[in-house]
Amino acid sequence: MSSPLTGQFPTYRPRRLRQSPALRRLVAETRLSIEQLVLPLFVRPGRKVRRPVHAMPGVLQFSPDELLREASQAQELGVPAVLLFGIPDRKDEKASGAYARRGIVQQAVRSLKKELPDLIVITDVCLCEYMSHGHCGIVRRNKSGVHILNDPTLKLLARAAVSHADAGADVVAPSDMMDGRVRAIRAALDQNGFAETPIISYAAKFVSALYGPFREAAESAPQFNHAVLGALGVGGGGITELLRCPVSTLFTGSKRSSVIPPPPTP
Numbered sequence: 001m002s003s004p005l006t007g008q009f010p011t012y013r014p015r016r017l018r019q020s021p022a023l024r025r026l027v028a029e030t031r032l033s034i035e036q037l038v039l040p041l042f043v044r045p046g047r048k049v050r051r052p053v054h055a056m057p058g059v060l061q062f063s064p065d066e067l068l069r070e071a072s073q074a075q076e077l078g079v080p081a082v083l084l085f086g087i088p089d090r091k092d093e094k095a096s097g098a099y100a101r102r103g104i105v106q107q108a109v110r111s112l113k114k115e116l117p118d119l120i121v122i123t124d125v126c127l128c129e130y131m132s133h134g135h136c137g138i139v140r141r142n143k144s145g146v147h148i149l150n151d152p153t154l155k156l157l158a159r160a161a162v163s164h165a166d167a168g169a170d171v172v173a174p175s176d177m178m179d180g181r182v183r184a185i186r187a188a189l190d191q192n193g194f195a196e197t198p199i200i201s202y203a204a205k206f207v208s209a210l211y212g213p214f215r216e217a218a219e220s221a222p223q224f225n226h227a228v229l230g231a232l233g234v235g236g237g238g239i240t241e242l243l244r245c246p247v248s249t250l251f252t253g254s255k256r257s258s259v260i261p262p263p264p265t266p
């Protein structure tokens with residue numbers, strides 16, 4: 001089948017551009033550049049805290065003062081952006097810490113933007129780190145089991161995003177998998193004077209063992225129903241669903257989409 005992008009065989013022969021390493025490099029669209037790197041950082045309350053994450057050697061949780069030092073070094077090395085994940089001192093079933101004015105991420109954003117104004121500060125927008133049960137949304141338990149309530153959760157996500165933008169975040173990055181959250185966050189940002197704040201959504205998220213170490217780093221392991229509820233199932237979602245998620249988030253207002261964990265490379 002021909003398409004406007006590809007043309008039709010034999011007019012279109014994609015192997016023509018794969019004939020040598022130099023030719024492949026010439027037409028490569030994806031290039032690794034330090035200017036495009038984002039350093040994920042985990043911030044927790046306290047002072048002079050640099051706590052190792054055992055599941056990820058070399059990765060640490062930082063108190064805001066140490067976070068500033070780490071971010072400053074990264075910026076000196078040429079890394080233009082950081083992505084903040086917060087670990088609050090208290091968790092509850094409303095994720096209050098996610099949108100508290102003096103929440104740990106909000107404090108960290110203020111400090112980074114004051115001391116390192118040129119550093120791009122992106123914030124993870126999710127609720128799991130702030131929920132006592134470790135899920136990314138409001139939970140209802142009844143006879144039929146545990147349910148994550150999609151629509152009520154959107155209000156909390158939007159509130160968290162607005163509070164990050166209010167603290168000075170340059171970009172907000174929702175990592176939950178609630179339906180409609182990009183639209184809800186976009187609307188809330190626009191209504192609160194942050195129409196210029198971009199959204200980078202994590203759009204396609206697979207059930208994967210690769211989350212384990214990350215959840216240890218963010219201290220957000222689910223306390224029950226250990227599957228990531230709402231993530232795409234391996235072999236269950238299929239390629240159509242994988243493609244629909246990022247495309248739909250782009251249409252609802254996200255500037256960029258990412259797929260996590262990234263597919264393994266050979």
Ligand SMILES: [Zn+2]
Nearest residue numbers: 126127128136
């Ligand atoms: Zn989450």
